[in-house]
Amino acid sequence: MKTRFIIGLILAALITTVLCIGGLALSITIYLFLAIAVFEVWQAFHHVGIDLSRSALVFFVVMLPFSIHYFGIKGILALLMVTGILIFVTKVLRADLTLVSTSYTFFALFYPCLMMSMLPMMLTFPGEAGRLALVVTLVCACVTDMFAYFAGLLFGKHKLCPKISPKKTVEGAIGGTLGGIVASVLVGYLIQPVLGTSVSLLHMAMLGLVSAVAGQIGDLSASLVKRNVGIKDFGKIFPGHGGVMDRLDSILFVAPIVYCYFSLVLLAA
DSSP states (O other), X not given: OHHHHHHHHHHHHHHHHHHHXXXXXXXXXXXXXXXXXXXXXXXXXXXTTOOOXXXXXXXXXXXXXXXHHHHXXXXXXXXXXXXXXXXXXXXXXXXXXXXXXXXXXXXXXXXXXXXXXXXXXHTTSSTTHHHHHHHHHHHHHHHHHHHHHHHHHHHOOSEEETTTEEEEEHHHHHHHHHHHHHHHHHIIIIIHHHHTOOOOHHHHHHHHHHHHHHHHHHHHHHHXXXXXXXXXXXXXXXXXXXXXXXXXXXHHHHHHHHHHHIIIIITTO
16 A cells, blocks of 8 residues: 555656646657557457557557647548558458457557547647646546545445446445546636636536546446456556556546547637
């Protein structure tokens, strides 16, 4: 528990520092985490004898920064199509007649590749909107997780999804959702004056609500994947916390929701 707490503080300090610095340091950190996350997913499936197309996944990770920098969301769409074709090319060249690994490679192309690519896409927002979106994503995901844990510990009586995650409760989910809403509103009230953005507190509350729900679905989804491949954690890079994927499970689902909310609601007006 002591190690987990210390590593958690170090991670929080690192992420806060990188967010404050912004620019290239922030972009490099995001892409580094993506690369590690993709490796952890590949390793998880390799654990059960399913070999994903490493060349296709490496191609996506390497080309993603250039695709976003020069073409934005259209670049991601084009990269997905090219990578999809590359997956089939590698299958044909190897004369591999099974589609199991192909199907799971496409799965990995979505989870975590596409979902996490929404984090660097936020940096393309005008002004400081991108940094606000990132802060909302990270804070809501972390606070929701924390509130869900303590609410479940104190009040949990009704199981939420016992077959997927036996310890999660309905009361914990409600507590996590409320925590996410409060956290997002506080970000709007305390952080926005620093960034110079002006998103209304009503929109911040809505962001907190959808982020909290998405984050908990992400947590359960990660548990489902790990249960299917027979592992407890995706990795061991963070002692007491597991791997990058174990820390990003909620964020992977929150990021696309926050990106869409900013793009389609806040920045579309």
